[in-house]
Amino acid sequence: MSNNExxxxxxxxxxxxxxGERVADWADGRLGIYGLAKANMRKIFPDHWSFxxxxxxxxxxxxxxxxxxxxxxxxxxxxxxxxxxxxxxxLQGQMMSEAFNSxxxxxxxxxxxxxxxxxxxxxxxxxxAAMFVHMMRVFFTGAFRKPREVNWLFGFLLFVLGMFxxxxxxxxxxxxxxxxxxxxxEGAVLSVPIVGTYLSFFLFGGEFPGGDFVSRFYSIHxxxxxxxxxxxxxxxxxxxxYHKHTQFAGPGKTNNNVVGMPLLPVYMAKAGGFFFLVxxxxxxxxxxxxxxxxxxxxxxxxxxxxxxxxxxxxxxFSEGLIRVMPGWEINAWGHTLVLGVFIPLVIFPLxxxxxxxxxxxxxxxxxxxxxxHILDRPRNVPTRTAFGAAWISWYFVLLVGGGNDLWATxxxxxxxxxxWFVRVGFFVVPVLVFVATKRICLGLQRRxxxxxxxxxESGIIKRLPHGEFIEVHEPLSQDALxxxxxxxxxxxAAIGATVDENGVERKVKGAEKLRAKLSxxxxxxxxxxxxxxxxxxxxxxxxxxxx
Amino acid sequence: xxxQDIPEENLPAEQDAHGAVGVANEQDPFxxxxxxxxxxxxxxxxxQAARRSERVVAFLFTVSxxxxxxxxxxxxxxxxxxxxxxxxxxxxxxxxFALGLTLGLALFSIGAGAVHWARTLMSDVEIADERxxxxxxxxxxAKVLADFKQGAKESALGRRKLIRNTMFGALALFPLSGVMLxxxxxxxxxxxxxxxxxxxGKLLVNMNTNEPLRPSDVAVGSLTFAxxxxxxxxxxxxxxxxxxxxxxxxxLQPDNIKDKRELEWSHEGIVAYSKICTHVGCPIxxxxxxxxxxxxxxxxxxxxxxxxxxxxxxxxGHALPQLRIGVNDEGYLEALGDFEEPVGPAFWERG
Numbered sequence: 001m002s003n004n005e006x007x008x009x010x011x012x013x014x015x016x017x018x019x020g021e022r023v024a025d026w027a028d029g030r031l032g033i034y035g036l037a038k039a040n041m042r043k044i045f046p047d048h049w050s051f052x053x054x055x056x057x058x059x060x061x062x063x064x065x066x067x068x069x070x071x072x073x074x075x076x077x078x079x080x081x082x083x084x085x086x087x088x089x090x091l092q093g094q095m096m097s098e099a100f101n102s103x104x105x106x107x108x109x110x111x112x113x114x115x116x117x118x119x120x121x122x123x124x125x126x127x128x129a130a131m132f133v134h135m136m137r138v139f140f141t142g143a144f145r146k147p148r149e150v151n152w153l154f155g156f157l158l159f160v161l162g163m164f165x166x167x168x169x170x171x172x173x174x175x176x177x178x179x180x181x182x183x184x185x186e187g188a189v190l191s192v193p194i195v196g197t198y199l200s201f202f203l204f205g206g207e208f209p210g211g212d213f214v215s216r217f218y219s220i221h222x223x224x225x226x227x228x229x230x231x232x233x234x235x236x237x238x239x240x241x242y243h244k245h246t247q248f249a250g251p252g253k254t255n256n257n258v259v260g261m262p263l264l265p266v267y268m269a270k271a272g273g274f275f276f277l278v279x280x281x282x283x284x285x286x287x288x289x290x291x292x293x294x295x296x297x298x299x300x301x302x303x304x305x306x307x308x309x310x311x312x313x314x315x316x317f318s319e320g321l322i323r324v325m326p327g328w329e330i331n332a333w334g335h336t337l338v339l340g341v342f343i344p345l346v347i348f349p350l351x352x353x354x355x356x357x358x359x360x361x362x363x364x365x366x367x368x369x370x371x372x373h374i375l376d377r378p379r380n381v382p383t384r385t386a387f388g389a390a391w392i393s394w395y396f397v398l399l400v401g402g403g404n405d406l407w408a409t410x411x412x413x414x415x416x417x418x419x420w421f422v423r424v425g426f427f428v429v430p431v432l433v434f435v436a437t438k439r440i441c442l443g444l445q446r447r448x449x450x451x452x453x454x455x456x457e458s459g460i461i462k463r464l465p466h467g468e469f470i471e472v473h474e475p476l477s478q479d480a481l482x483x484x485x486x487x488x489x490x491x492x493a494a495i496g497a498t499v500d501e502n503g504v505e506r507k508v509k510g511a512e513k514l515r516a517k518l519s520x521x522x523x524x525x526x527x528x529x530x531x532x533x534x535x536x537x538x539x540x541x542x543x544x545x546x547x
Numbered sequence: 548x549x550x551q552d553i554p555e556e557n558l559p560a561e562q563d564a565h566g567a568v569g570v571a572n573e574q575d576p577f578x579x580x581x582x583x584x585x586x587x588x589x590x591x592x593x594x595q596a597a598r599r600s601e602r603v604v605a606f607l608f609t610v611s612x613x614x615x616x617x618x619x620x621x622x623x624x625x626x627x628x629x630x631x632x633x634x635x636x637x638x639x640x641x642x643x644f645a646l647g648l649t650l651g652l653a654l655f656s657i658g659a660g661a662v663h664w665a666r667t668l669m670s671d672v673e674i675a676d677e678r679x680x681x682x683x684x685x686x687x688x689a690k691v692l693a694d695f696k697q698g699a700k701e702s703a704l705g706r707r708k709l710i711r712n713t714m715f716g717a718l719a720l721f722p723l724s725g726v727m728l729x730x731x732x733x734x735x736x737x738x739x740x741x742x743x744x745x746x747x748g749k750l751l752v753n754m755n756t757n758e759p760l761r762p763s764d765v766a767v768g769s770l771t772f773a774x775x776x777x778x779x780x781x782x783x784x785x786x787x788x789x790x791x792x793x794x795x796x797x798x799l800q801p802d803n804i805k806d807k808r809e810l811e812w813s814h815e816g817i818v819a820y821s822k823i824c825t826h827v828g829c830p831i832x833x834x835x836x837x838x839x840x841x842x843x844x845x846x847x848x849x850x851x852x853x854x855x856x857x858x859x860x861x862x863x864g865h866a867l868p869q870l871r872i873g874v875n876d877e878g879y880l881e882a883l884g885d886f887e888e889p890v891g892p893a894f895w896e897r898g
Contacts, residue, residue, distance in 0.1 A: 044676040081781070087628060095780050111627050114643045115650070147681040180829060180845060183790075187827025187892035197740065197894045202732040207739055207787050208828070244678055252582030257675045259582065266669045273661025280655025287647020288636060302790030303754075303772070303822055305830045307844040322862060323846045327826065329864035334898040340864045341827060341892070373678060405847060415847055416860060452577075478580045485577040534575055541576075 045267040046247040046260035050141075053134040054240075055271060057158075059278040060127040061233060067120040068222065074110055076102040077218035079174065079211040088295050096174075096299035099214045103173040103294055118286035124166050125291075126282060128314040131159045135355075139388050142376035143246045144359040146369065151239040154232050156356040161229050163314050168221040170292065170312055174214055177292075179300025180309050182213060188322070191341035209302060248375045249486035251479040255373050308405060318348045320401025324422040351398070355391050358384075365518045366490055379448070380487045382441035383522045389437040390430035397425040438527070445529040448484050451476060452532045453540050475541065485531055493519040582673060590667045600667040607660035614653035621645035736896070741889045743775075743791040745870060750776035751794065751819065751880040759879045760796070765817050770834040770841075771796040772822065775882070791890050793822035793830060794870060796880075799839060799853055806855035812871040814880065819870040820856050821890040824848055826863040828891045841867075864893055 016022070028034045045051075078098040084091045086101070087108050096104075106113035135155060138144055144152040167185075171178045186208045189200045205212030244258045253259050261267050297306060311319050321344035328339035362384060378385040400407060401422035408415040455473035462472050476484070495516045498506050521527060590597040621642065629641040683691070704711050750759040754772040765771055773794040778785060801816040809818060820841075822830050829845035839853040848861030856867035868890050871883040889897055 042674075044674055081785075109627065111622055111642060112646050114640060115646045118643070118647075183828045184845065190892050190894040193895055195895075197736040197896055200894075201734060201736045202729065205733045208790055209786050210733075212733075243681065244676070251580045252673075252675065254579065256678050258678060259673050259675045261671070262674060266665050266671070269661045269665035269669060273658040273665065276654045276658030276661065278658075280651045280653070280658055282651075283647050283654060284651030287644050287651060288639075290639070300786075302786060302828075303774075303793035303830045305832055305844055307833070309829075309845050322827065325862050327848070327858055327862045327864040329893055331898060335895055336893045336897040337895075338864060338893040340862050371681065405844070419847070419861075478576065478578075479583060481577050482579050486579075534577060537576055 040241065041264050042262040043241070043267075044244075044258050044260045044262060045271075046245050046253075046258060048248060050137045051245065052274060053130055053137050055274055056130040056278055057127060057134055058233065058237075059275045060123045060130060060282070061229070062275070063123040063279055063282060064120060064127060065226065065230075067116045067123065068226075070116050071106065071120060072222060074102060074106045074113060075099070075172070075218075077172065077215045079209075079214045091295065091298065094299060097214065099172060099174040100294065100299040103175075107295065115283070115286055118289075118291050119282055121170070121291045122286050122289075123282050124162075124169065125312060125314075126278075128159070128162050128166060128312075131155070131162060132314075135159060136388065136392070139355070139358070140376075140378040140385055141246070141248075142372065142381060142384065145372040146363065147243055147371050148239070148246075149359045149363070151236055151243070152359050153356065154236045154239070156352075158229055158232050158236065160352060161225050161232070165221060165225040165229065166312055167315060168217040168225070171217050172214060172221060173292075173294045174300050175292075175294040176297040176300050176304060176306060177294075177309055179209065179302070180305055181311050181315075183208065183302065184319075184322070188341055188345050191338035191345060193337055193342065209300070244373070246373050246375050248377075250483050253374065255371070258373070308409075310403060310406065313399075316402035317351065317395050317398035318344070318402070320398035320404075320422060321347055321351075323404055324401040324419050324426070326423075351394065355388075358387065365493075365515060365522055367493060367515075368490075374486070376487065379441040379444035380489075380528075382438045382445070383527055385441050386434045386437040390434040393433040394426070394430045397422055397429050400425075442527075442529055445531075449529055449532050452481055452484050453537060481537075487531065489528055489531060490519075490523040492516070492523045582675065585672050588667065588671065597668060600663065604660045604664045604668070607656045607663065611653045611656035611660070614649045614656065618646060618649035618653060621649055740791075740891070740894060740897075743885055743890060744778060744788050745775050745792060745882045745885045747882065747884050748875070749882045750875070751796065751872065751882065752776050752778075761878055762815055762817055762874060762880060765796055765798045765880075767798045767800065767816070768836040769798065773819070790828075791823065794819050795822045795831065795834075795841070796820075797834065797839070797852055803839065803853050805853055809853075809855045809869060812869050812883075814872050814874055817872065817880065818852065819872045819880075819882075820850075820852065820867045821870070821886060823891040824863060825858075825865050825867060825890075826861070826892060831867070 017025070024033065076098045080098050081095050082098055082101050084094045084096055084101060084104065086104050088104060091104070103117075106117055108114070138152065138155070167181070171182050186200055186204065189203060190196045192199060200208070203213070203216070204210045205216075245260070247253050247258060247260070250259075261270075298304075310316070322341065325340050325344045328343075330337040330339060376384075378388075400418070404415055404418045404422065407413060407418050455475040458472045458474045460472040461469055463469050493516055495508055495512055498508055500506060590600050625642045625645055627640075627642050630638045631641040631644065632638050633644065699705060751773040752758065752775065753760050753764065754774055759776065760771065760773060773796050774789060775792050778788055778792065782788070796817060796819050799813075799816045799818065801810065801813070804810045804813065804816070804818070812818070822832075824831050824843040824845070826843065826846055826848045829843050831841050831843045831848075831850070833842040833844055834840075834852075835842070838851075840849050840851055840859065841856075842849050843861070843863070846862050848863035849859050850856045850863070850867050851859050856869065858864070858866060868886045868888050870886055872880055873883050875881045
């Protein structure tokens with residue numbers, strides 16, 4: 001279509017330019033949009049299902065903002081106690097905060113209010129889950145390597161801020177469940193040595209619960225955190241555009257190109273369409289599955305609680321930490337060190353930070369300063385993959401701890417046994433998973449090596465003249481051969497000569513030794529299977545029938 | 548396996564569909580063969596199939612329009628308090644169900660239409676774009692460094708140390724004003740966490756009936772929640788006060804009480820303990836009659852009420868505080884003072 005029109009734009013035209021072009025001219029004169037469009041309109045995006053995970057994050061974030069703005073039109077962030085006189089009969093006459101009252105109003109008296117509330121909450125859960133999975137995709141494929149380390153940190157910050165935005169958000173209705181969560185947070189703040197009591201009083205405007213936390217959480221939830229997150233999301237996307245997307249190895253795909261479909265029209269239609277798919281699914285889920293039914297929990301009272309109290313899933317691992325920690329308290333010189341709560345409070349960020357700093361550790365170990373745009377297959381980087389799997393297992397052990405009561409009631413187990421399992425598993429499970437994952441990766445590397453050298457098992461059995469049965473192996477296409485051998489294998493970094501040519505001994509620094517050790521652990525003989533060489537391949541394919 | 552077993556077309560020499568790569572093949576069977584040739588979809592060669600795709604996309608967009616009409620109709624027609632039974636979910640709000648499904652369908656159909664359009668009718672020829680190094684060329688870097696040096700020199704910041712030092716001082720100090728402004732976020736703790744509104748002579752009022760308790764109201768094996776007399780739900784400070792003053796009362800056989808002080812502070816085997824867990828402050832609400840254990844439902848701290856409410860399992864760090872109780876002249880249970888130690892979660896100044 002554009003081909004037919006383009007010649008005419010070069011010739012002097014008889015009539016006026018089309019309206020769209022005139023608008024674009026106007027904007028270009030002021031904003032320089034043609035320059036921008038030249039670089040980006042036909043920008044290439046590679047295609048892979050795992051690249052859609054980040055899109056789910058972005059779209060659920062947009063959905064959360066849209067529905068959140070709607071909810072602010074009706075929500076009253078106030079803790080003044082009022083008597084309920086809405087249309088939900090069981091709570092008639094009960095005392096509750098205005099926050100709870102207005103949430104009841106949204107749920108029962110505003111048409112569609114309940115739907116928007118449920119979309120908001122479901123989208124938040126999906127946002128966090130999608131960020132988690134997206135982060136794992138980036139981690140396991142090594143997409144965090146240079147030049148994308150900063151974007152990894154942006155994403156990590158989004159995940160952490162998303163957790164706190166979620167927490168402050170589900171605390172706003174001031175219902176019995178969320179109030180219990182806020183109380184838990186207050187108890188955790190109190191455990192901070194020296195300043196904990198003061199922090200708690202400043203946070204709550206006095207003693208718990210006081211009359212301030214809903215309005216304070218409100219401004220944090222709708223303004224402060226989302227504002228920062230919006231900035232980070234924009235930065236994240238700008239960097240994705242600027243760096244161009246990564247791609248998996250394959251025929252025609254190199255570190256210096258990006259192969260895929262242009263933004264206009266294919267990617268725009270697919271990505272734009274995907275927004276509607278995500279929104280549509282979340283809306284349907286919100287129609288079918290009730291979430292956070294505050295009316296059945298009732299308004300918050302600090303002296304009441306229900307059983308099975310659980311935070312939203314993304315806070316579950318911190319809940320696990322607090323549940324399985326032994327109740328250590330040290331009393332001395334008139335002060336109390338509440339280790340039983342404070343240690344979990346310190347480990348909580350450490351769990352998260354341990355995965356956030358990983359890219360920097362790996363780049364220090366490899367010493368690789370080049371840009372990487374070709375993604376790793378997880379099996380080809382066994383130590384990284386094992387570390388990631390161990391981290392996930394750590395996270396999930398803690399999630400089990402956070403739901404120990406539900407595990408106990410649903411699977412008829414002893415809660416004490418589950419708690420002990422988590423206490424031991426916290427230290428043991430990640431190690432086991434690390435070892436197992438590494439072995440699996442090495443096994444898969446051997447399989448790839450076999451496939452390259454001996455071809456694909458065809459399933460065809462052949463009988464040779466002398467009676468022997470063999471399975472026919474089909475050699476791989478060159479596309480497949482290239483894809484399976486495209487990865488690069490590092491050589492472990494050795495400590496250089498410790499004695500120079502004059503026989504003077506050089507002192508080897510601790511960091512250098514550590515790096516050499518880590519490098520050996522990453523790329524030593526036991527951590528990767530040498531990929532087949534051309535010589536090996538030629539010898540086998542030209543040789544006679546040994547296999 | 549010998550080379551004779553390999554079908555001809557799979558032999559490396561036979562594979563190069565696109566000339567120049569063939570030479571490289573001989574040398575390096577693992578070499579990048581370049582982008583595979585584009586394979587046409589059925590829509591690219593069969594106009595009928597393309598028209599079918601067009602109709603599918605148009606159908607999906609039409610479904611979306613109809614669903615939006617359905618949304619508006621549901622909004623207007625369905626009363627907001629009507630419940631319907633939907634198998635297998637159960638009874639749910641009809642309006643929420645209708646609005647959600649129509650909205651979901653309207654959105655999903657747009658998405659499905661757009662994606663189908665892109666996949667079947669838009670060009671699927673893969674295009675390769677070049678990448679360029681993110682870092683600047685040495686010339687650009689040199690120019691930037693020179694510019695910076697020039698700017699720094701013109702500012703004289705390095706030469707006039709007095710300006711530099713006082714400026715850093717001013718910039719470092721002014722945020723203190725912001726910190727000061729945070730001071731009035733809340734009052735200082737003082738000894739507020741040490742005291743509750745319990746005091747000598749205050750009656751124990753049953754939380755459910757709002758009546759003062761007599762010893763005869765508390766049966767062996769029952770768990771009763773109580774609040775101090777005079778604290779009413781409509782009170783301004785009710786939430787904050789009940790957060791510390793909430794009480795649970797159980798009756799044990801006096802011989803079953805193992806702790807000496809607990810026995811002294813009880814009345815005829817009736818003991819009153821703070822209901823607020825010493826872990827992070829959840830209200831404890833599960834009582835096991837036979838063992839006299841109470842369990843916090845939040846984090847499963849378990850306390851033995853027959854032994855000074857010491858912790859027997861879970862993350863709590865110390866026993867529940869006990870309230871000393873007795874009976875007044877009229878036969879009602881009363882407090883004989885405030886809690887001796889702070890209730891609720893531990894804190895630095897607790898000691």
